[in-house]
Amino acid sequence: MGNLQKISKIFRSLSAQLLVLTILFVMLAEILIFVPSVAFFRLNYLEKKSEFAHLASLALLASPDNMVSKELKAELLFRVGARSVVLRGANSTMLMLSEEMPTAVDASYDISKKGPLKLIEEALEALFLNEGRIIRIVSPIENEPNSSLEIVLDEQPLITAMHEYAANIFWLSLAISLLTAVLVFLTLHWLMVRPMGRMSASMIAFRRSPEDPAAAIEPSGRADEIGMAEKELEIMQTRLRFALKQKQHLAALGTAVTKISHDLRNILSTSHIVSDGLAQLDDPRVQKIVPRLVASIDRAIGLCTETLRYGKAEERQPEKEEFELAPLLKEVKASVAFPENSRINWNEDIPKNFSVTADREQLYRALLNLCRNAVEALKTSGTISLTATTNGSSHLIRVEDDGPGIPKQAMDHLFEPFAGSAKAGGTGLGLSISRELIMAHSGKLDVEKTSQNGTVFVIRLPV
Ligand SMILES: Nc1ncnc2c1ncn2[C@@H]1O[C@H](COP(=O)(O)OP(=O)(O)O)[C@@H](O)[C@H]1O
Ligand SMILES: [Mg+2]
Incomplete structure (x- = not known):
């Protein structure tokens, strides 16, 4: 149970939360980078294939009657990695290279004039949805506005290459995110978690013994918010300690006043009795002075009584x-x-x-x-x-x-x-x-x- 609590405490600590969050955020950033880059990878791959096919078709155009040996055709197709290559001009269509048996095409893509979102969609489709498709790629030919090149090829090698690429990126981003997370974590730990821990330790120490000057925090002198919080905490602790000391002195003083008032009241009561005795005398001078004497003794006794009553510090709770x-x-x-x-x-x-x-x-x-x-x-x-x-x-x-x-x-x-x-x-x-x-x-x-x-x-x- 103790261990379990310790572990859950670690997981709830600011440091652990920061570590997990950093890893998550870096992974998220890597995914955001990965998706467009895999789409770009596919586009690049297809463009290269098209260029290759174009070159091969140009070589054929240069040969007499566009005729080459069967072996050379097969060799060219193999090099291009395509099943067939078709050149479409403004008013003619030429099948340049083809396997013996033409095959059905599963999907056709025009790789010119595509928005990035469309490219991403196509790349993800290739990665996750279909396997073993045969696709046709249509691409424009440079400097010949009205003509285009079509190649038909197996998608599988492209998908395999994309998977390899994705795996590389995955391991790379994992490494990067771990490294970043550790760096961010250490920085935050150093900059924030540690000083926060120091502050709360000082608060706890202060709560336990507010009179102890050693319990006050020593500000690190930083100019940022943490530094400010430390400074404010120090000021607060110092003032509180001062106020506490003052209160203790006042309390001691109060005790002394209470004692004095108590004894004084007893002394005054004696004087009161003596004055009452004086009042019995017939002497007119005494008769004139005594009432004033009694009045001032009464007032003094009243003062003592009130002070004592106040000194009790708290009245009883009202009984309503x-x-x-x-x-x-x-x-x-x-x-x-x-x-x-x-x-x-x-x-x-x-x-x-x-x-x-x-x-x-x-x-x-x-x-x-x-x-x-x-x-x-x-x-x-x-x-x-x-x-x-x-x-x-x-x-x-x-x-x-x-x-x-x-x-x-x-x-x-x-x-x-x-x-x-x-x-x-x-x-x-x-x-x-x-x-x-x-x-x-x-x-x-x-x-x-x-x-x-x-x-x-x-x-x-x-x-
Ligand atoms: N009704 C009042 N009219 C004028 N002054 C008043 C009145 N009530 C209180 N005071 C003033 O407030 C002061 C404080 O009153 P109090 O707290 O009862 O103390 P004490 O009566 O012992 O002087 C009085 O000394 C008096 O000057
Ligand atoms: Mg009064």
């Missing part, structure tokens, strides 16, 4: 269920934390019984972040509107406010973690986490529009 949107929005509203003394209107425009299929917890978190952002943008007064519609195959949930719009510096990196915040105490994590959560639902979270008249975020969820 169908539920009504309106009650979820009530919960969101309850958790938004409107600032004290604010005059913010909360509008909901949700169709009756509007339901979505999603992870309720995760959609809650995404909506809460959008609404908190809106409240933070509005500061003390304005309107937040939540609407839900269905458009074809998506549910659209919009969170709209008439606040000042997203600042440019936030807009540039809006959905990037840690980068999109433009407010004091912001983490820049909210939108990036929200988008990740929605994308895990095969949905989308985008800014639909933002200007100094307000901002619209839209969540698209597949129906």
Whole structure:
């Protein structure tokens, strides 16, 4: 079985396929050359016979009364290789040479004015179809426009000569095609198969250990497509190795940040407890400072919590269920934390019984972040509107406010973690986490529009 697989692998290799194809193509080329040349061979043979016969007939014309001895006639016919020779002039027909018994003719060919296709057809017919025929050949006589020469002869010697010729050509073309195939094969192997093998070996080595610089290919410096592919492969491998290293460093850094955040949160929790203790004191100065202290410790704890949550790298897969949107929005509203003394209107425009299929917890978190952002943008007064519609195959949930719009510096990196915040105490994590959560639902979270008249975020969820 192992051997069989090895053999079939060799046959499927590029080299073997190229070798077989080259042999086939060269053989094809040889056949294309052979067919016309065998037709030409036959024409040549017949023309020579006609010339010979003409010469013999001229010799007869020169003799007195055109009469020669029986022996000489037989000798001439034998030399020409014909059974009879007839000379046709403008107004006379002369039987120059003939055997004692005239024979029936199987086929007659005029060898003047023949197109190449006709000649090929006749040659192939002679080669493959008929044996032992007696044929008549009609040919023009040079410088005598109205006269022609007819000879009758056995076809067999011609066929034998053609077979010999064909065999010679066959062996010759076999030799040539083998030689060419080997040469083409070696060239292709050297120029293409070998470098391809080198490249795929390098790809495999790179896949096994991408960090190992030795796994990268060393370009041969060729200027052609192969050289280019090698160069591109090298660039790709180098960049990937670099990116991988960077990612490893970032991962290590991430671990460190997670540890720091974790410990920091514990420390801050202690500070929180201490501040709560401080708040019990009656001193008016303390009463003035403590709320601000508690607020900033809260913010710091929030930052640590968010960072830790993000550091978990992946949220769990959404556990989808169908539920009504309106009650979820009530919960969101309850958790938004409107600032004290604010005059913010909360509008909901949700169709009756509007339901979505999603992870309720995760959609809650995404909506809460959008609404908190809106409240933070509005500061003390304005309107937040939540609407839900269905458009074809998506549910659209919009969170709209008439606040000042997203600042440019936030807009540039809006959905990037840690980068999109433009407010004091912001983490820049909210939108990036929200988008990740929605994308895990095969949905989308985008800014639909933002200007100094307000901002619209839209969540698209597949129906
Ligand atoms: N509705 C909004 N109106 C104006 N600015 C917004 C709005 N939503 C978000 N932003 C801007 O985008 C930034 C990024 O938001 P987010 O990713 O939630 O991080 P964070 O809220 O922690 O700053 C915010 O700091 C704010 O500047
Ligand atoms: Mg936010």
